[in-house]
Amino acid sequence: MAVFRRRYGASPLHLLLVLASFALAAYAGVRLLKGDTLGVALWFVGAALVHDLVLLPLYAVTDRAAQRLFREIPGQRPPRPSVNYVRVPVFVSALLLLVWWPLILGQVDRYTAYTGLPADGFLGRWLLITAALFVASAATLVVRRWRESAPRRRAARRQRRARRPAK
Structure with missing residues (x-):
């Protein structure tokens, strides 16, 4: 072994x-x-080209802009990657939109006839999920920053107690 x-x-x-x-x-x-070998191969090559030539530069530029927007305080060690608290909900929300866009944008025909389910409401649910993702991310950021500041708060309390005159 x-x-x-x-x-x-x-x-x-x-x-x-x-x-x-x-x-x-x-x-x-x-x-x-x-089934359709040529169609699948064309779709695969087209998807790779669209990703590499259009989407990759687009989200690289968007990520750089977000990094500049959420730049950390210079000289602070270790740097805290605040931009990740925006990246994650944006990524998950965009992925959900990519997968479900026909239903979210209401561009479906015969959906109700095939499934027996109404096709409306997907936009509202997607917006609620997106909002919940951003709220959860913001809450995580607040909790993490509060925990990071806990040692400083304790040290400040100790200093205040030490400065008090004895009774």
Whole structure:
């Protein structure tokens, strides 16, 4: 076991899981390409090009702008990455929008006929989820900053007690 771990770099279970994931990906690829191979290949290449040529520069510029906006106080150690408290809810909200945009924007035909569910209300729910994500992120930031300042508050209390005249 030690020889395997030294040569492979991880446990045999890791190797088994990696091989199983490759097998699952191969199975999904075969099933996906079974119908319209050319259409799937064009969609895949198009998605890669749109991501690399349009989306990546767009969210790189947006991230740089957010980093400048949430710049930390110079000389403060260690720097606190406040921009992450905006990145995470934006990412999750954008991912939900990307996956559910036809329903969120109401651009669906026959949704109710196929599912028996109403197609309205998705925009409101997405906005509520987005608001909840930002509220949770802001609450996490406030709690973290409050905990970071706790040692300073305790030290200030000790100094005030030490300065009081004895009775």
